Amino acid sequence: MSIFVAGQLTRQPGADPRTVTFVLVDVETTGLDPAQGARICEVAVVRMRGDGVVLDEYATLVDPQTPVPNPESHRITDADVTHAPTFAEIADDLLARLSGAIVVGHSLDYVDRFLSAEYDRLGVALPPVPGLCSLTTARLHLDRPDHKLAEVANLITGEWPSALPSALGIARAMAATLASLVGAAPEPLHWRGLAPVALPGQPRHTPVTPRVVGLRKGSEGWLATLSARLPYTVDPPAPRPDGLSDYRALLARALTDGRIVGDEATHLAALVGRAGLTQATARQVHEEFLVVRRAHAESDGVVTAAELRELQRAAKELAATHLIMDLEEAAAANRARRGAPLRGWRILPVGDSAEVTGVVDVAVDHGATVAVKLTRTVRLVVTDPAADDTDPRIVRARELGVPVLSVAEAHPLLADAIAAATGGGQEAGTDEPTEVYDGPRWHEFWRVRELSPAEYHEQYGGTVIDPIPPAPVADTEEFPAGPAVGRSAPVLGGSHAKSGCAVVALLGGALLAGTIELVRHLVL
Template sequence: MVFRYGRLTRSGGLDPRALTFAVLDLETTGLDPKRGARVCEVAVVRMRGDGTVLDEYSTLVDPGVPIPNAELHGITDTWVKGAPSFAQIAGDLLACLDGAIVVGHKLDFEEGFLAAEFARLGTPLSGIPGLCTLVAARTHLDRYGYRLPHLHHLLTGRWPTAEHSALGDARSLAALLTELVGAAPQPLYWDGPPPSALPQLPRTRLIAPRAAGLRKGSEGWLATLTARLPLMADAPPPRRSGLDDYQAMLAHALADGRVVGEEAEQLALLAARAGLTQETARGVHGEFLLRARDRAEADGVVTAAELRELQRAAKNLAVGHLISDLEEAAAAERARRSGPLKGWRLLPVGEGEQLAEVMDYAVDHGAAVAVNVTKTVRLVIAAEGVETPKTAQARQRGVPVLTPEEARKLLTAEVERHQREEALVADDRAEEVAARIAAEQASDKGAEVPEWHGFWRPRELTAAEYRARFVDRFADEPEPVFTPSSASAAGAAARNSGGCAGVLVLFTALVGAADTVAGLVG
């Protein structure tokens, strides 16, 4: 057996919040590895039991055989073209599982495929600590509908995304485990073998992550594509050949300023062939936008039309921070033009520091500068003692002519008047009141009892009860086992049974009670 199964129990053990778990999901070409079915996608989410995600890993796997069941998971022969084989990713997968309790929903399914794949490599696995969340859910929750999507929705209030992709399902299961461990009505403990070191195989760091379940959403296709890729702690560099194709397709998709669904799917396929992760995809998207920005700034000026084009690209690429300075400058210019002196057209006459200062003040608050006396000029500001034909013409037309000092007083008064009018509806206590109400609402939410607590069993099922409800009724199904953490007769019984999701084995030694009946099924 690949796994030695433990359990989450209310009767004492290790605090699972401090333990490391490796949440595993596989997509396969069929249901039975003994009939030739192979792994075609694998994902692992490494996390602590408190919900802290430590690392993610995901890749398509070339199974070496045709894929007959693409309608179940969306993986076709085209998708796995150029993907690494299981032999090439075996070392990386073992590194992801090393030193952790491996978690799966009906973990015996993953167990059968791991046993077959590693046996082909001459590296049989055994004794890895395992937790089946199907067993845990049935043991503690009295609510039929134990499939992963239904349990995820019950415990988190959200339906999972990217279903039937290895990473999507692993993330859903990680969220489910976090809620079960952290928010159960009664404390749960880990009762099973501790994490242990696994065999080491050469690591290639070859990956072909699949971005599945794409949706445009509120942030756009490429933001979803990036989010569906694994967030790896140590991401390998993209493969150059695949990256060139991805960048070419990206340019094509953004040529008209928007990305459509078909283009997003094509980009997802090319992202897999380039080996992109969240980190490297964001880097590629950022480089793309920076090249476009360089072209816009080449003449020293970014026009309004160029800024709009950059903004569309930044929104599609989800890298708006790379042009935030341009947007802030444009916003400041718009605010200046809409300032309290908007509509004031001023004509400066002469030179001098005072004149320059008052004109700068006026322009900063929205005034425009004239060069001649026209009917739109509202004020002429002449340096002290300066008289020109322009000042004479202004007086003839009834346009005020003021010194810089007089003009500064007039303009300051106008700005202050405008600011007082804006403040008429303001209230200094507004932010304080809003923060207090938000805190009260958060307190109300915090006091709510999660709906799923209503399905919490008064006591966890005994082994006999579990067997009667979930095993004996389906006696013709394979019977996975729960393996006690200590060596005993129960361990011998476990070794004579099959995997995690349907069978029980004695765990008398594990629970330490003379009257404990045969062990837990998954």
């Protein structure tokens, strides 16, 4: 039986969507049809207020208790779900996050069929839950040839979604898109459909197995990206002790030299899932690690410049610089007392070798600052011996006339500047201002009027209802559980009808499961 009763975000009168809670849901599956044995192998939820404030996130791989085919589609393998909970183990935790909200999916019917099958398998009966299909919403209001989630998200938010094809990456993309759509549409949108309802069950805080996808170093470092890819869970479950021990051990080995490199980050990302870490628990582990490192440096009563540099490198990697801020302020005061000959120098390192790091450390210890990108205020670029001359930063620096020096060349230059005790050049400035964004560009694709049911059916083959004038709705922060908002009957015709999305046609039984799953991903 279907769970969700689809409503609409319409230009017709209705409830203010900024005052309600939405839950953006995505599932990754072992196939297209749960009736033929396909199961959920990953689920993610972003719980968000209609004004764009994220309230909670939840994400985990799920042991489908069946082989996971077509990993090239969702990048999930049998090995990935080895330590994952079953759906039965997370069913209550998931219901707690769906409760009291409008559930949103990009192809809501797909999410509905799989969640319905999983809860039916457990014998859990659920009341009708309000749902919204973001694919249908985009088609109703945006005159575009392509309404796949990535395209719509890029159009409306100005950014391509990250961490795809993870369920959390997709749910976050839906959340960002919906927030911008509700908050910046050329015409006010209103919710027409059932009011949110309370769902049965209490959270069990079952350990999760989150998946890190799209890991990259970025400007903040590997671990900052790793942590950002984890769910922002307000009340996270406890990590698994064995996985947590392995994660801490690898973290200690990786930070022996104060730096995390790509292979180490990849291995840490794999252990994050096994440990069951979320953003909150990962941050706690990282901060505990730095506290131990700091205590060791302070054990003899003095933190030397070399020890401070090691702590700074570790703190930057761990995104925990606030824990050593007092040490940095004390060191800065000491430099000010003895003079800072390189004050005003901004140095951009290209490469993360020990040689480059050593040069930068010396410069910072004498008043220089480190740039994270090339701007006109950068005074010197120091390159790794293995740096590629075609690196865009090097090419651009030469175009701007900024010196590009090897480690061997930079050492004497800095030594001369320090010896001469001259600041040289202008004070450290701020990065150049970025281009000002002049209004939402997606407004030019806003339909003159939203499609009627007949027009929608003609273009997309699906079915939507024609909104009717709503009954008065109290102006509350969140809808109370109970009767429909804006109408006295379900949004779609029939009892607990499916969403307004075009139903994905089931392929013939002879097709491979991998082909089926790839067809589903074309919608995303």
